[in-house]
Amino acid sequence: MTLPDNFSSGPSPGSFHRRGRRRTLVLFINTVVALIGGGLTALLSAFALRPAVSAGTRWVRAGSTADLRPNVPVPRVVTVSRMDGWYRERARTTVFLVWDGDQTVRALSATCTHLGCQVAWHPGDARFRCPCHGGVYGADGRVVSGPPPRPLDMLEARIDPTDASVRVRV
Amino acid sequence: MIAVLDWLDARTGYRGARRVMLDEPLPPGTGWLFTLGSLLLALILIQLLTGAFLTLYYAPTPDHAYDSVRYITSLGTGRLVRGLHHYGASFLIVAMALHMLRVIAFGSYKAPREITWLSGLALLGLVLAFSLTGYLLPWDQRAYWATVVTINISKLAPLGGELVAGVLRGGPTIGALTLVRWYSAHVIFLPAALVLLVAGHLVLMRRNGISGPVRRREGETTPFYPGQASRDVTVVLLVVAALASVAWYGVPALEAPADPADATFIPRPEWYFLGLFQLLKYFPGEWEVVGAIVVPTVAAVFLALLPWIDRGPERDPRRRKLVMALVMMGVAGVIALTTLGWRDRPLSAAAGWTMREIGGRAFVASAQCARCHVDGGMSDPLDGLLLTRGAEWIAGHIVDPDMIGPGLRDAPTIVHEREVAAMAAYVRRLSRQPYPGFAPPVETAAAVFARHCVGCHKIEGDGGTDGPDLTHAGSKHDQATLRRWIIDPEGVDPKAEMPSFGSRLTGVQLDAISQYLSSRK
Numbered sequence: 060m061t062l063p064d065n066f067s068s069g070p071s072p073g074s075f076h077r078r079g080r081r082r083t084l085v086l087f088i089n090t091v092v093a094l095i096g097g098g099l100t101a102l103l104s105a106f107a108l109r110p111a112v113s114a115g116t117r118w119v120r121a122g123s124t125a126d127l128r129p130n131v132p133v134p135r136v137v138t139v140s141r142m143d144g145w146y147r148e149r150a151r152t153t154v155f156l157v158w159d160g161d162q163t164v165r166a167l168s169a170t171c172t173h174l175g176c177q178v179a180w181h182p183g184d185a186r187f188r189c190p191c192h193g194g195v196y197g198a199d200g201r202v203v204s205g206p207p208p209r210p211l212d213m214l215e216a217r218i219d220p221t222d223a224s225v226r227v228r229v
Numbered sequence: 230m231i232a233v234l235d236w237l238d239a240r241t242g243y244r245g246a247r248r249v250m251l252d253e254p255l256p257p258g259t260g261w262l263f264t265l266g267s268l269l270l271a272l273i274l275i276q277l278l279t280g281a282f283l284t285l286y287y288a289p290t291p292d293h294a295y296d297s298v299r300y301i302t303s304l305g306t307g308r309l310v311r312g313l314h315h316y317g318a319s320f321l322i323v324a325m326a327l328h329m330l331r332v333i334a335f336g337s338y339k340a341p342r343e344i345t346w347l348s349g350l351a352l353l354g355l356v357l358a359f360s361l362t363g364y365l366l367p368w369d370q371r372a373y374w375a376t377v378v379t380i381n382i383s384k385l386a387p388l389g390g391e392l393v394a395g396v397l398r399g400g401p402t403i404g405a406l407t408l409v410r411w412y413s414a415h416v417i418f419l420p421a422a423l424v425l426l427v428a429g430h431l432v433l434m435r436r437n438g439i440s441g442p443v444r445r446r447e448g449e450t451t452p453f454y455p456g457q458a459s460r461d462v463t464v465v466l467l468v469v470a471a472l473a474s475v476a477w478y479g480v481p482a483l484e485a486p487a488d489p490a491d492a493t494f495i496p497r498p499e500w501y502f503l504g505l506f507q508l509l510k511y512f513p514g515e516w517e518v519v520g521a522i523v524v525p526t527v528a529a530v531f532l533a534l535l536p537w538i539d540r541g542p543e544r545d546p547r548r549r550k551l552v553m554a555l556v557m558m559g560v561a562g563v564i565a566l567t568t569l570g571w572r573d574r575p576l577s578a579a580a581g582w583t584m585r586e587i588g589g590r591a592f593v594a595s596a597q598c599a600r601c602h603v604d605g606g607m608s609d610p611l612d613g614l615l616l617t618r619g620a621e622w623i624a625g626h627i628v629d630p631d632m633i634g635p636g637l638r639d640a641p642t643i644v645h646e647r648e649v650a651a652m653a654a655y656v657r658r659l660s661r662q663p664y665p666g667f668a669p670p671v672e673t674a675a676a677v678f679a680r681h682c683v684g685c686h687k688i689e690g691d692g693g694t695d696g697p698d699l700t701h702a703g704s705k706h707d708q709a710t711l712r713r714w715i716i717d718p719e720g721v722d723p724k725a726e727m728p729s730f731g732s733r734l735t736g737v738q739l740d741a742i743s744q745y746l747s748s749r750k
Contacts (some may be wrong), residue, residue, distance in 0.1 A: 087459055
């Protein structure tokens with residue numbers, strides 16, 4: 060479409076008064092657009108970026124002493140129930156319980172500290188081995204060889220009176 | 230900065246584009262009545278933005294849709310975003326109706342703007358399709374039943390109504406496929422069509438120019454920006470402020486989860502469909518198709534043909550009496566039907582807690598639900614539990630808790646089926662409303678009623694029909710008579726068919742139930 064020659068949104072050669080009015084209107088329009096746009100942007104960003112709720116920890120039963128053997132790591136699957144937004148997740152994770160045969164138990168996470176694969180216990184040479192990149196840990200979780208940067212994670216664990224529980228992040 | 234913008238302009242020509250957008254020449258006398266188009270554009274943008282962001286949290290499956298909407302509403306920002314989207318739809322419909330009435334009153338659809346008018350009507354249809362499809366998404370009772378009604382209306386369409394209904398449902402019943410289908414229409418197909426149609430509408434509007442005041446005035450044209458633009462922006466500001474405060478103070482409704490088996494729910498459509506809803510009540514039996522299909526179709530065809538019915542060059546509404554009278558009658562009809570539909574509102578059946586629901590509380594306590602349903606436990610505590618399951622699921626879960634999570638729970642407790650029903654009713658009620666607390670004798674009476682009486686007797690509409698309704702038991706008998714009756718019915722009336730409960734209830738239970746019944750006048 061064509062516009063008349065004298066038609067332009069640029070400053071027109073009108074009086075000083077008209078130019079002042081124009082400037083006021085432009086300021087008003089820009090303010091309202093900024094107000095509504097800014098408000099919506101702030102609200103929608105806050106909605107989208109919703110910071111993660113800080114995770115807590117919880118004691119979860121991991122079995123009874125009848126399931127354990129003294130001084131041998133026994134894998135136990137613990138189920139942790141937590142809300143993931145609107146979804147109730149029942150996350151299952153494996154921990155190795157090492158019981159001293161009395162009132163003390165240690166819990167090692169089965170997650171390799173290298174890249175997160177699940178390690179397995181090999182009773183033959185009393186080692187944890189990671190199937191992914193050959194990480195090897197001793198029975199106490201310390202790195203024996205391979206790429207893992209640190210020992211297997213320890214979880215808080217307790218026996219009360221015959222139930223073994225571990226403290227897991229939820 | 231200027232240099233950068235010059236560089237950008239040299240490559241994109243954005244300044245020219247901006248000038249073309251904003252320097253639209255407007256006829257003299259264009260004023261406040263011509264701000265509605267910009268308002269609609271702003272409201273549509275808000276719908277698109279809030280809608281897009283709502284999809285971050287929404288899950289279109291029957292198992293999760295309700296949970297996800299409830300989750301959105303539980304977030305502070307989510308409640309606002311959903312509020313803007315929910316109430317924004319109503320604002321959009323009202324603004325559209327006003328825009329359309331302005332166009333009709335000013336005869337703006339007349340040559341050469343007939344196609345602009347038709348594209349506007351198509352946009353109206355599109356917005357109604359948006360509200361219909363969006364309505365189902367929360368998957369609550371209201372959504373479910375409104376959709377049942379909509380789809381059944383579509384069956385009335387001549388030639389292939391069943392086919393239309395099948396396509397809308399995506400299968401033989403309303404369920405997962407319906408939900409995904411409507412979701413996909415609501416967030417992909419309809420928005421795409423909307424953007425194209427809005428663009429077309431605007432291009433046509435710019436091509437033919439706006440119609441301006443009904444009488445052509447002398448004077449120069451003025452550019453849209455900033456004069457008319459500041460009027461538009463003022464209206465947008467006021468309406469958006471109103472919408473924001475409605476969203477701020479209001480909580481968009483979310484009823485109980487969809488339950489196809491629930492016969493107590495009274496479905497009602499959103500207010501802008503109330504007129505059509507009311508219209509259906511006046512056409513009995515086979516005439517229903519008139520109210521459901523014929524009247525709306527005639528209205529739509531009339532609107533579409535308006536530019537050809539009302540053909541002369543005259544645009545002044547005072548000189549187009551026939552057309553204005555017809556349109557006014559239509560408007561009055563819609564307003565009257567909507568008002569009638571609004572007022573014709575049956576009371577919800579279950580306002581207070583029923584005896585079965587109250588009684589369920591005692592059974593829940595004895596069934597040790599709290600072993601798992603406890604703070605920090607395997608599941609959330611029952612108080613405030615966000616429940617989406619139907620009664621059958623809950624009953625199954627009570628009878629065999631292991632059912633939904635093998636290895637997680639203790640062995641099932643054996644409970645009577647009536648206790649199960651009462652527990653399910655209690656838990657379902659509790660997820661909508663906190664327990665208000667009742668006097669211990671009432672709780673005891675409720676447990677007795679829910680376990681022993683409810684099979685044959687009704688109180689306030691809940692219970693069996695073999696025995697008399699006990700809602701007003703106290704108006705006929707005193708406590709002593711009722712107590713004797715419950716202990717030994719045949720001792721009071723030799724023809725009584727009711728079994729004796731003297732040996733099944735304790736003294737405390739007998740006192741509680743007879744006292745409660747005698748208090749029901």
